[in-house]
Amino acid sequence: MRYFINKISLFILLILLQILIIDKVDLGNLSSYSCPLIYGLLIVIINPKTNIFLLFLLAFATGLIIDVFRDTPGINASSLLVLAFLKNPLLDLMFDKDDIDETKDINIYSLGVSKFLIFAFILLFIQHIWFYIIEYSSFYMFMNIIIKSIINSVLATFILLIIQYLFVNYKHNK
Amino acid sequence: MQNIIRLIQKYRYFIIFILLQFFAFTLIFSWKNSFQHYAFISSSNKMFGIVYDLNSSITNYFNLSYNNIQLQEENSKLKIKLYNNIKHIDRANINTQNVFIPVNVISSNYKFSNNYLSINKGSLDGIKINQGLIGTSGVLGIVMSCSDNYSSVLPIINPKFELPVVHEKTGSFGLLKWSKDKSWLFAIIDDIPVYEKVQKDDIFISSGAAGIFPKGIEVGKLVSSKKIPNSQFQEITIKLVEDYTKITSAYIIINREQNEYLEINEKR
Numbered sequence: 001m002r003y004f005i006n007k008i009s010l011f012i013l014l015i016l017l018q019i020l021i022i023d024k025v026d027l028g029n030l031s032s033y034s035c036p037l038i039y040g041l042l043i044v045i046i047n048p049k050t051n052i053f054l055l056f057l058l059a060f061a062t063g064l065i066i067d068v069f070r071d072t073p074g075i076n077a078s079s080l081l082v083l084a085f086l087k088n089p090l091l092d093l094m095f096d097k098d099d100i101d102e103t104k105d106i107n108i109y110s111l112g113v114s115k116f117l118i119f120a121f122i123l124l125f126i127q128h129i130w131f132y133i134i135e136y137s138s139f140y141m142f143m144n145i146i147i148k149s150i151i152n153s154v155l156a157t158f159i160l161l162i163i164q165y166l167f168v169n170y171k172h173n174k
Numbered sequence: 175m176q177n178i179i180r181l182i183q184k185y186r187y188f189i190i191f192i193l194l195q196f197f198a199f200t201l202i203f204s205w206k207n208s209f210q211h212y213a214f215i216s217s218s219n220k221m222f223g224i225v226y227d228l229n230s231s232i233t234n235y236f237n238l239s240y241n242n243i244q245l246q247e248e249n250s251k252l253k254i255k256l257y258n259n260i261k262h263i264d265r266a267n268i269n270t271q272n273v274f275i276p277v278n279v280i281s282s283n284y285k286f287s288n289n290y291l292s293i294n295k296g297s298l299d300g301i302k303i304n305q306g307l308i309g310t311s312g313v314l315g316i317v318m319s320c321s322d323n324y325s326s327v328l329p330i331i332n333p334k335f336e337l338p339v340v341h342e343k344t345g346s347f348g349l350l351k352w353s354k355d356k357s358w359l360f361a362i363i364d365d366i367p368v369y370e371k372v373q374k375d376d377i378f379i380s381s382g383a384a385g386i387f388p389k390g391i392e393v394g395k396l397v398s399s400k401k402i403p404n405s406q407f408q409e410i411t412i413k414l415v416e417d418y419t420k421i422t423s424a425y426i427i428i429n430r431e432q433n434e435y436l437e438i439n440e441k442r
Contacts, residue, residue: 020229023283026419029357031285052187060194067201069225070283071216071290071326074201081198085191134202135287136354 007042010167011062014039019069033148036156039066040080040127041163044120048091049102059084072135079131083123094119107168108161120160124153216319216326217281217292223324226292230280234422241422248310272388273428275299277307279314280324284331284418287354291327293424296320304386306427312392312415313337313380314424330393331358331418338381339363339393344370347381348410350393358418361394363410372399378412385435387427 018039027034043059063077070076091100094115101110108116128149136145182189217223234241275295283289295301297320307314307327315329328335330352337350348363356362363378376396382389394412401408 016225019225023285035285053190056187056190056194060198063198065222068219068222069217070286072286072288073205073216074198078195078198078202081191081194085187141355 007046011042014042015062015065018066023070033151034155036152036159037076037079037124037128037131038156038159039063039076040083040124041156041160043080043084043087044123044160045106045164047102047105048088048100052088055084055087056081075131075134078134079127082130083127086126087123090119090122108164109168109170116164117157117161121153121157124156124160125149128153128156217290218296218319218321218324218326220321220323223280223292223294223321226281227294227324230278230294230422234278237420237422240420244310245423273430274425275301275428277301277424277426279421279424282329282418282421284358288333289329289331289358289418290318291315291329291418291421293325293327293426294323295426296323296325298322300428301325301426304432305429306386307424308387308391308427309416309421309424312394313387314416314421316386317426329418330361330414330416331356337387337393338383339378340381340389341366341370341372342377342379344372346370348378350378350412359413360397361412361414363412364407366399366408366410368401368406368408372396372408372410374398385429385432388429 018037022035022038025031025034039062040059042062043055046055046058059080060077063080064074066076067073091106095111099111100106104110106116106119111119129145132145132149133139139145217226277293277295279291280294281292283291291307291314293307301317301320303317303319305317307317313330315327315332315335317325318328319326330337330350333352333354335350335352339348339350340346341348346366348366350361350363352361366372374396378393378396380387380389380391380393392415394414397411397413399408399410
């Protein structure tokens, strides 16, 4: 029960953080380089044993809620769905079965900081590049798309790291 | 038959993934190809409008001093007009073709390549699709969808936006557009002929065509112009008068003669 309350509060927190704070950060001409997509972080760290069907629905619903707020139907839903689809295959590819404690969420203490960061960065980078390609709907400014997705996915990974250090209990997960 | 079922079972997650992606892309394409998209997937939806409304009721306080200055400036301009042109206000003779409804802009996107605004009034206040929105100094956008209490607006800084404009000095017509590689401060004007002499800081105003905005509302000031090769037109870059990063108070224009204009256009 506590697990679900935790997840639901993180879900709402991430959406509000994305909509009300990250989307409004104003850095002048650099503003479009400073809007990381962080609403998908819950999907990145959620327990790998979660029913895949539920995972897909959760990803799709989260994306659609962000779409409603940003008036861009389908883009965020589609990009987050790609992240959810690639998460478990990537986990199997990067780690042995023994490394992962499947009863708990993915966190920095069980995977190790560097491996965790690489894992999160690859997932988030794929999500960002999918998002920007659909948003621009062309390969015309491809360098621009690549630079934007690299900067924004690094920012998103950094925010994930902060969330991990703030909310994950060290002793509990050692 | 059994083989098919086994096949579906083996790839069930992939099939679900493809189905959901298909649904997402249906939404994307129906939105990219039409001016008005689904009313329930937009921030004019009541449930989601409330979140923006609450947020703006808090963040508005941070901009109060800036807004006060803006409103004062606007008031002073109106007073100059009032005392210079109209000596005696006769209620019956005031031209009431355009009615202005004050609204608040509760959310403004400007960093994406498809940007939208949300305002805090909807069809209950008499707002309909295709009405114009102006800020304290110039044109902001056109209403795109509305619910009972909220509406979303297509601003100039969206690639779908188009508006006929006029060069104030020479009176020649052009078409205002925006492209994805511009920032939210600038826009482009096409269709101004090469022989019209344009200079820096020339003002462009709305033309009054399309029946959305009355003639004479400011759009922006010229920054640079260049000739398009192999044609008799020049491409003009203007700086917009409205700053999309800090707009709160705005007015919806209800043009009572819009229907007349549309009727005439259909007869062509």
